[in-house]
Amino acid sequence: MRIDILTVFPEMFQGPLDFSIVSRAVHSGIVEIQIHDLRDFTESPQRKTDDAQFGGGSGMLMNALPIIRGAEAVRDMALESSQVRIVFLSASGKALTQSLARELSLAEQLVLVCGHYKGVDERAIEYLNGEEISIGDYVLSGGELPAMVLVDAIVRLLPGAVGSLDSVEEDSFYDGLLEAPRYTRPQTVRGLSVPEVLLSGDHAAIDAWRLEQSLQRTKERRPDLYSKWTKEHESHQEALEMQIVHSLSVNPTPVSQDASGVSIRPLLADNVGARKFHMRLFEVQPGGHTPHHEHEWEHEVYILQGSGAIVSDEGEMEFKAGDAIWVSPKERHQFKNTGAENLRFLCLIPTMGTCT
Ligand code: 9D3
Secondary structure, three states: OEEEEEEOOHHHHOOHHHOHHHHHHHHOOOOEEEEEEHHHHOOOOOOOOEEEOOOOOOOEEEOHHHHHHHHHHHHHHOOOOOOEEEEEEEEEEEEOOHHHHHHHOOOOEEEEEEOEOOOEOHHHHHHHOOEEEEOOOOOOOEOHHHHHHHHHHHHOOOOOOOOHHHHOOOOOOOOOOOOOOOOOOOOEEOOEEOOHHHHOOOHHHHHHHHHHHHHHHHHHHOHHHHHHHHHHHHHOOHHHHHHHHHHHOOOOOOOEEOOOOOEEOOOOHHHOOOOOEEEEEEEEOOOOEOOOEOOOOOEEEEEEEOEEEEEEOOEEEEEEOOOEEEEOOOOOEEEEEOOOOOEEEEEEEEOOOOOO
């Protein structure tokens, strides 16, 4: 990939791009980054790049022509000009997201135009067929820092830019959730210890704890992401089949591997051979319960948070966070929350035809 940056402050780019992943990618030839001074594309002796705006209004606007000449010049420099995208970093652009970064990382050449002052003459964007991108809803003084942010987000996605472990962006059940808290040595820092479960070696319990923490944090800090995640995980259960096997099937030894190499590790011995699941996440308030119900299939239930009991004709079975329980087919039952916090549990329902 080749990235050309047009700016009136080329000096700002000395430093930030010379470190870590971006610098390594440049030195190994994965990406070529060129910074261009927009003043080099002016024609007046004063090398002026801005002017007052038509229609009135305070502040200066960047002239269209230096930007157009600059973009045309760098477009001609590139060997293959087929896949060029011209991006204007602009406070009124569409939001930069990971999926937009991923999409941009597929281009052969990017031309980034850093706006400044009150903005740029609209005709520069129109003539060059540019797209406007913002890095978030806050006011900065120019497009230079956003351009560096964009470069960092894109370059680390280029094949070979990041060590092999990180480089695979695996689709995961946790996608769209904030990460659970993490800890490293020493075990005690100024009297603060590491959550017990992380030292237990019990991978099922650790997975359940992390999922619970992720859900809790996301709900609190990013209600937007939380409702998106819960919606997706209710309505697109098919898409989740593999992820659930991934994140919640946690016996110590793999039982089998499917074609994609995913280890299938059933939670319960009865479930050997089951390959795919639908998933439903339920939440019951303290003192609350689900309706009485029964179903044709038997399925696993994984308790993520809280404690309670499953009540059926057979009697009552208590459970707590970390437990995996088994619900028999055609047995009328309900879940009760007997604890003080919300009860959360995942139901894993085997997909027809893939379960023995
Ligand atoms: C009249 C000033 N603004 C209204 C609040 C518009 C404006 C123009 C130019 C605001 C900021 C800027 C300078 N910022 C950018 O060029 C910019 C930016 C940003 O401010 N926030 C997030 N992403 C970006 S990308 C470029």
